[in-house]
Amino acid sequence: MTRTTIKALLLGASVLAYAGAASAEDVTLTIESWRNDDLAIWKDKLIPAFEAKNPGIKVVFAPSAPTEYNAALNAKLESGSAGDLITCRPFDASLELYKKGYLADITKNPGMENFSDVAKSAWTTDDGSAAFCVPMASVIHGFIYNKDAFDKLGITPPKTEAEFFAALEKIKADGTYIPMAMGTKDLWEAATMGYQNIGPNYWKGEEGRNALLKGEQKLTDEQWVKPYEVLAKWKDYLGDGFEAQTYPDSQNLFTLGRAAIYPAGSWEIGGFNTQAQFKMGAFAPPVAKDGDDCYISDHTDIGVGMNAKTAHKAEAEKLLTWISSPEFADMYANSLPGFFSLNKTAVKMQDPLAQEFVSWREKCKSTIRSTYQILSRGTPNLENETWVESANVINGTDTPAVAAEKLQKGLDSWYKPAK
Structure with missing residues (x-):
């Protein structure tokens, strides 16, 4: 084996080792959800859009059956095996998770200013002092x-x-x-x-x-x-x-x-x-x-919060900020006509029936x-x-x-x- 060949092999090995180290640094975030009907939308549209803007962060959407979600999620949270992000049902079920210390306070997370108090009401403490989930859809x-x-x-x-x-x-x-x-x-x-x-x-x-x-x-x-x-x-x-x-x-x-x-x-x-x-x-x-x-x-229907025990807090906050953005709002609402963005930036719906429903927000007051x-x-x-x-x-x-x-x-x- 010539010296040149040895050099080339060593160089190749070091490049591979570097690539391995780089991919080892990738952080994988897991989202828990009861909505298994939108798995394809997350895999094919939402996650690729986020990952393209955030190299080094991978996202896995891991839904449970709707009827099993609450029990399965509570068991995972108690054992410390739950995902980094938790899809939130409205009001008391999620408030209970926050009170038990399972959901983080995300009141000051960038992007939360994009939602009205009515939008946030399903995922806010009774006194309005803390918010624990990003409102996704109503x-x-x-x-x-x-x-x-x-x-x-x-x-x-x-x-x-x-x-x-x-x-x-x-x-x-x-x-x-x-x-x-x-x-x-x-x-x-x-x-x-x-x-x-x-x-x-x-x-x-x-x-x-x-x-x-x-x-x-x-x-x-x-x-x-x-x-x-x-x-x-x-x-x-x-x-x-x-x-x-x-x-x-x-x-x-x-x-x-x-x-x-x-x-x-x-x-x-x-x-x-x-x-x-x-x-x-x-x-x-x-x-x-x-x-x-x-x-x-x-009616506030679905939100997403952060597992207070996540090992990837900074990355999870980045994903929540993106979920709070008008870009996410547009992609999500148009992929699931009838589940409307709660973002203050109005989303133009491509489906005419969905657009008719959402147009009422312009002339009527929401409750x-x-x-x-x-x-x-x-x-x-x-x-x-x-x-x-x-x-x-x-x-x-x-x-x-x-x-x-x-x-x-x-x-x-x-x-x-x-x-």
């Missing part, structure tokens, strides 16, 4: 309708309560379609797509919700009973046997073209786009009367579901009780006034507003 409530049916019957999307019932009456009189696809068997549907959908227009969104938290308003007040009075009138337009109708039944009735209107959460958009063979439109929850301010349930923050910590749980009473009111087994009294009595039994 879902918006409204109504999706069969555009072909509306065109055929000469119906314009309603803006007021009176116009809404006039449209339902016209659809019912024609007889071709069930006016509205919603059942009460699964209970949550009646509350989430019913009460929490139309209610904010009556209790004035955050104004009413915060007054309820402070004990300045009660569920027996007119503005909280009125949505139930409106819901009670839905009964005549839900079709035969709606009391035994499940959530998947409602979805099928609408996508098969048998119902004209679907009280909706924006999470339906992706599925409906693939299943419905007709043109769809959407309208915001109708206001009580012309000229009223409008409010929408723009979150009234039962989610603080008010469902005790027993009876106000969220679950609202499911039951919303179904009872629509079924006609409880009057709006009785339903409101039951809910307030249950809340009074354990909730003492901070004065």
Whole structure:
């Protein structure tokens, strides 16, 4: 072997050794999540975009099944084996993780200024002093309708309560379609797509919700009973046997073209786009009367925080800052139409139905579901009780006034507003 050959081999070995050392310095961050339906979006779009700008940091997205996530995550956190970033459910489940010291305080992390207080409310301490997750997306409530049916019957999307019932009456009189696809068997549907959908227009969104938290308003007040009075009138337009109708039944009735209107959460958009063979439109929850301010349930759905015990704090903070950016907001929201960015920088949606939903933010005030923050910590749980009473009111087994009294009595039994 010549000296030149030996030199070349030694040089090659040193280059390989250097390359090995460089790659050994790469930090790998793992993201825990319950959303396994967006695995491809993270792998193919989001992670490559971040890694391209941050050489030396690799990211692995490691979801669990949604029903197993809470238990699996808690076990990993207790044993010290959880990932560096933790996908956060809204409100109490994540607040509990923060209180136990599992989620880091990220209040001052660069990018957090890109979110409003309403956006951050699901991942902030009760006193508002610390934030522990970056808000990623919300879902918006409204109504999706069969555009072909509306065109055929000469119906314009309603803006007021009176116009809404006039449209339902016209659809019912024609007889071709069930006016509205919603059942009460699964209970949550009646509350989430019913009460929490139309209610904010009556209790004035955050104004009413915060007054309820402070004990300045009660569920027996007119503005909280009125949505139930409106819901009670839905009964005549839900079709035969709606009391035994499940959530998947409602979805099928609408996508098969048998119902004209679907009280909706924006999470339906992706599925409906693939299943419905007709043109769809959407309208915001109708206001009580012309000229009223409008409010929408723009409900905080998913965030991401940092494992307080991560060995890669600086790198995890970099990833959180990128997730807080308008670039991430655009990529995420357009990859998952119906899950809307909570970033202050408005995202132009490519999907027309999603764009219709998100456009309501420009003209209406956003709020979150009234039962989610603080008010469902005790027993009876106000969220679950609202499911039951919303179904009872629509079924006609409880009057709006009785339903409101039951809910307030249950809340009074354990909730003492901070004065």
